[in-house]
Amino acid sequence: MSMIQTGVLDLDSTSPLEERSGNTSTFTRVTFPTPFPAGATVIVIPAVQTFNGSQTPGVRIANVTTDGFHIRFNEVYATAIAKSDGLHTTETVGWIATTA
Template identity: 55%
Template sequence: MSMVQSGKVNLDSAHSTETQGGKTDTFKRVDFPTPFPAGTDVIVQVTVQTFNGPETPGIRLHEVSNTGFKVRLNEIYGGGISADGKHATETVGWTAYTV
């Protein structure tokens, strides 16, 4: 039996693009309303639901577990505009489920 949870979080990116693998001090922790059962494989999908900054926001996930995950906006290069990593506040929807 699979289990599904969803929610949203407001994120901004006040920091430059993170280029060092595993460095997550600029990520935001999201805790699931109800932890998934221990030992289950959890999948998290995220989607930016607003358009508050002119550059394209990229999403990075880290440390997905049965209790939550870490997420960060990273402004990305696009349309001839150079990205500095910083981005306005956007609403990000998430869905988590077990497989």
């Protein structure tokens, strides 16, 4: 039987681009209202709900566990090639988490 939880948060990024795998020091920790069962495989799907900044807020998710996950923006902007600078204004992000 699947378990589903949802949530919403206001998120911004005042930190430079994060490129190192495993470094979540600039991420925001989200804790699930109710932990998923031990051993469950949890899938998190985020969606930006607002359009406050002129560039696209690339959403990164890390360290998904049965208790929660980490999230941050890496702002995407276009020049001759797509780039990212990490900085982005506050946006509302909704998320849904479910078991596989």
